Amino acid sequence: MATKFGLLLMGKLPKQQIRNYSSDTNKLVFRQLFDSVSSTYTYLLADPGTRECILIDPVLEHAKRDFQLTKDLNLNLVYAVNTHMHADHITGTGSLKLLSGCKSIISSRSGAQADIFVDEGDYITFGGHQLKVLSTPGHTSGCCSFYIAEQGMAFTGDALLIRGCGRTDFQEGSPELLYHSIHTKIFTLPDETLLYPAHDYKGQTVTSVDEEKRLNPRLTKTLEEFVHIMNNLNLSYPAQIDQALPANKVCGLYDVPEDLKNGL
Known part of the structure; x- marks a missing residue:
């Protein structure tokens, strides 16, 4: 039987990772961090008992800031996680690997490199806490x-935003698939579930399943109406996509600043 360690070496998380820690699962260290250039939210989650933590959707320019925060809080960064292969910023995952020795995680269908690949039903474990992976293409x-x-x-990445959703006009985007993902994977969570997106452009920080089911101007429409909306957004070409995608395909190590290569 493969051990957990062996599974990690093979780059795949097991479907379930249960650890017998005495940690109180109601306690969680949580920080919401922001990049003003790309309006990206990075999330720090930690188990206060074991001191293990993860970062979700880190940004290259803030890798030192985020790593310093883990040190300030006396935490051990075990995973740097991306919700998807971003087109609007270079991920800080590669830099954080150099700084901390953490493992990188991304979807097996993302097209990007990582130490560990996840898919629907997998769990990302830190201390006594578990994040369940929901595939939301x-x-x-x-x-x-x-x-x-x-x-x-x-944490919904770019799939579901506050009163909005991610665009579907590049990177194999599909409005029909996005509509299905949100309605079957996110909107089926308990109504009181708090939703934290990867971006917000109006200064909002959090929403809920109930709010978005009632108030999201795109997702309250029928599928046909939603597809029409998404196919007629006429959005501009992402400013950083030509730099971001090549870098993010290699875990953000394509363009690591010199001052990060030797740590802090």
Whole structure:
């Protein structure tokens, strides 16, 4: 039988990772960090008992900031996780690997390199906490959301935004698939679940399943209406896509700043 360690070496998480820690699962260290250039949210989650933590959707320019925060809080960064292969910024995952020795995680369908690949039903474990992986493609083919049931929180990446959703006009995007992903994977979570997106452009920080089911101007429409909306957004070409995608395909190591290559 393969051990957990062996599974990690093979680059795949097992379907379930249960650890017998005495950690109180209702306790979670949580920080929401921001990049003003790309309006990206990075999330720090940690188990206060074991001190293990993860970062979700880190940004290259803030890798030192985020790593310093883990040190300030006396935490051990075990995973740097991406909800998908971003087109609007270079991930900080590669830099954080150099700084901390953490493992990188992304969807097996993302087209990007990583130490560990995840898919629907997998769990990302840190201390006594578990994030359940929900496959939510449509913005890109490799989008995932992450759900932590004990705290009633989900991290939706670019799939579902606050009163919006990710665009579907590049990276194998599909409005039909995105609509299905949101309605069957995110909107089926408990109504009180708090939703934390990868971006917000109006200064909002959090929403809920109930709010988006009632108030999202795109997702309250029929599938046909939603597809029409998404196919007629006429959005501009992403400013950083030509730099971001090549870098993000190699875990963000394509363009690591010199001052990060030797740590802090």
